[in-house]
Amino acid sequence: xxxxxxxxxxxxxxxxxxxxxxxxxxxxxxxxxxxxxxxxxxxxxxxxxxxxxxxxxxxxxxxxxxxxxxxxxxxxxxxxxxxxxxxxxxxxxxxxxxxxxxxxxxxxxxxxxxxxxxxxxxxxxxxxxxxxxxxxxxxxxxxxxxxxxxxxxxxxxxxxxxxxxxxxxxxxxxxxxxxxxxxxxxxxxxxxxxxxxxxxxxxxxxxxxxxxxxxxxxxxxxxxxxxxxxxxxxxxxxxxxxxxxxxxxxxxxxxxxxxxxxxxxxxxxxxxxxxxxxxxxxxxxxxxxxxxxxxxxxxxxxxxxxxxxxxxxxxxxxxxxxxxxxxxxxxxxxxxxxxxxxxxxxxxxxxxxxxxxxxxxxxxxxxxxxxxxxxxxxxxxxxxx
Amino acid sequence: xxxxxxxxxxxxxxxxxxxxxxxxxxxxxxxxxxxxxxxxxxxxxxxxxxxxxxxxxxxxxxxxxxxxxxxxxxxxxxxxxxxxxxxxxxxxxxxxxxxxxxxxxxxxxxxxxxxxxxxxxxxxxxxxxxxxxxxxxxxxxxxxxxxxxxxxxxxxxxxxxxxxxxxx
Numbered sequence: 001x002x003x004x005x006x007x008x009x010x011x012x013x014x015x016x017x018x019x020x021x022x023x024x025x026x027x028x029x030x031x032x033x034x035x036x037x038x039x040x041x042x043x044x045x046x047x048x049x050x051x052x053x054x055x056x057x058x059x060x061x062x063x064x065x066x067x068x069x070x071x072x073x074x075x076x077x078x079x080x081x082x083x084x085x086x087x088x089x090x091x092x093x094x095x096x097x098x099x100x101x102x103x104x105x106x107x108x109x110x111x112x113x114x115x116x117x118x119x120x121x122x123x124x125x126x127x128x129x130x131x132x133x134x135x136x137x138x139x140x141x142x143x144x145x146x147x148x149x150x151x152x153x154x155x156x157x158x159x160x161x162x163x164x165x166x167x168x169x170x171x172x173x174x175x176x177x178x179x180x181x182x183x184x185x186x187x188x189x190x191x192x193x194x195x196x197x198x199x200x201x202x203x204x205x206x207x208x209x210x211x212x213x214x215x216x217x218x219x220x221x222x223x224x225x226x227x228x229x230x231x232x233x234x235x236x237x238x239x240x241x242x243x244x245x246x247x248x249x250x251x252x253x254x255x256x257x258x259x260x261x262x263x264x265x266x267x268x269x270x271x272x273x274x275x276x277x278x279x280x281x282x283x284x285x286x287x288x289x290x291x292x293x294x295x296x297x298x299x300x301x302x303x304x305x306x307x308x309x310x311x312x313x314x315x316x317x318x319x320x321x322x323x324x325x326x327x328x329x330x331x332x333x334x335x336x337x338x339x340x341x342x343x344x345x346x347x348x349x350x351x352x353x354x355x356x357x358x359x360x361x362x363x364x365x366x367x368x369x370x371x372x373x374x375x376x377x378x379x380x381x382x383x384x385x
Numbered sequence: 386x387x388x389x390x391x392x393x394x395x396x397x398x399x400x401x402x403x404x405x406x407x408x409x410x411x412x413x414x415x416x417x418x419x420x421x422x423x424x425x426x427x428x429x430x431x432x433x434x435x436x437x438x439x440x441x442x443x444x445x446x447x448x449x450x451x452x453x454x455x456x457x458x459x460x461x462x463x464x465x466x467x468x469x470x471x472x473x474x475x476x477x478x479x480x481x482x483x484x485x486x487x488x489x490x491x492x493x494x495x496x497x498x499x500x501x502x503x504x505x506x507x508x509x510x511x512x513x514x515x516x517x518x519x520x521x522x523x524x525x526x527x528x529x530x531x532x533x534x535x536x537x538x539x540x541x542x543x544x545x546x547x548x549x550x551x552x553x
Binding site for chain 2: 001002004005006007008009011013014016017018019020022023024026027028165347349350
């Protein structure tokens with residue numbers, strides 16, 4: 001067998017189609033989405049009052065210090081205090097139902113509740129949605145807390161119950177999460193510390209969530225009480241639908257939005273990018289329309305980029321293999337920078353993405369984008385028509 | 386700092402590209418799919434590069450990504466293999482028994498993906514049972530059974546052609 005396979009591998013290879021620059025661009029995007037390790041959370045159906053749950057989690061010593069500030073001493077008495085992020089008014093105060101499966105990518109399904117002093121959630125465009133998860137980030141200077149709430153069924157434990165694997169995690173090398181180091185229960189449900197600097201807990205039957213702190217290895221003991229408290233404060237409910245500064249017309253029938261990136265502003269989360277496509281390849285198009293103000297502008301990669309003009313606007317087109325993939329970046333049209341990544345063939349099979357042949361390429365897609373101005377009041381919750 | 390890390394990544398990938406492509410080809414049986422698999426693999430590697438670059442065995446980590454990506458794409462709807470009409474034929478290396486290689490390719494293509502991945506890890510990448518189990522995210526017992534089943538499937542697929550060659 002060894003000899004057979006080695007002789008087989010000796011087949012003369014055609015020129016490589018590997019695009020390392022594209023790997024960097026897309027990998028950078030993935031890095032913003034990803035956190036190490038899987039997690040999912042579900043609150044028990046018996047979940048009653050938000051404040052009560054904040055009381056039962058991890059008794060905190062008076063004046064405990066966590067990065068970003070000192071916990072209020074009243075924390076030990078159980079009174080809910082500190083930096084609570086206002087839940088979205090549409091949450092109806094935490095009344096819970098069975099989490100949806102799959103999630104609606106146009107409607108985030110979770111919110112941070114309590115956060116340590118100094119942490120905010122409004123990092124531009126870094127929160128995300130997909131059918132499997134809602135991912136949120138809270139920042140304080142260089143410190144980050146990543147919340148991942150997974151849809152029911154997106155994670156599965158091994159037969160022995162000692163490891164957990166989530167579907168979105170497949171192929172990234174991080175592997176099954178060991179479920180061996182018990183953490184204090186989160187709102188009465190089992191929780192674990194993992195080797196990927198996160199706490200993971202089961203927020204509803206077969207539905208998991210996690211908080212990732214951004215360190216290497218297991219979370220330090222000094223930050224674990226804070227992480228437990230953040231976990232306990234998470235709310236689970238459909239929030240206000242995302243508002244987009246654009247909508248796209250003329251896409252093939254049956255194409256749907258599969259994922260978004262959004263800014264987790266209190267009350268009015270606004271989305272700057274979305275992925276959409278057919279069921280056979282739901283992220284065939286990745287489109288972002290963001291404010292050009294303060295942006296470094298479109299990136300020109302010498303080996304694969306060329307300048308083009310689109311409707312009078314200067315743009316950069318990357319298409320080293322145009323039958324396979326195109327990326328168009330338009331620097332500034334009406335104050336917005338637009339990026340369009342169009343995948344024409346399905347990775348792994350080489351089959352054409354259904355419906356893409358009639359689109360005419362990334363430039364044609366750009367011409368079908370309708371920008372709605374800079375006032376979020378005029379934005380839309382229906383970006384794909 | 387970030388630019389230096391990115392440059393390290395590019396240098397690493399360029400140095401491993403030939404090896405990754407060959408492993409992917411043995412798994413996928415055609416260069417087009419192999420290159421797609423490697424593209425996804427190196428993209429995922431970049432997403433984890435700050436952590437991966439500190440590992441003792443970066444090659445092992447990348448190999449794990451590649452194999453798990455192969456298996457996860459085979460599980461999904463768009464993992465079904467489609468042979469492109471008109472795609473350029475692969476050329477068997479000079480001196481090789483072309484018919485025999487085609488037999489092996491066809492035989493390997495009939496082996497289910499997980500068994501195929503196990504065979505490639507064990508006999509092309511030379512991993513032992515424990516190492517293969519880590520790469521695949523399964524138990525050692527599963528690796529052993531998948532190896533046995535994969536070998537049996539290969540024998541069944543190759544036996545008629547071996548017999549035919551003997552007639553000549």
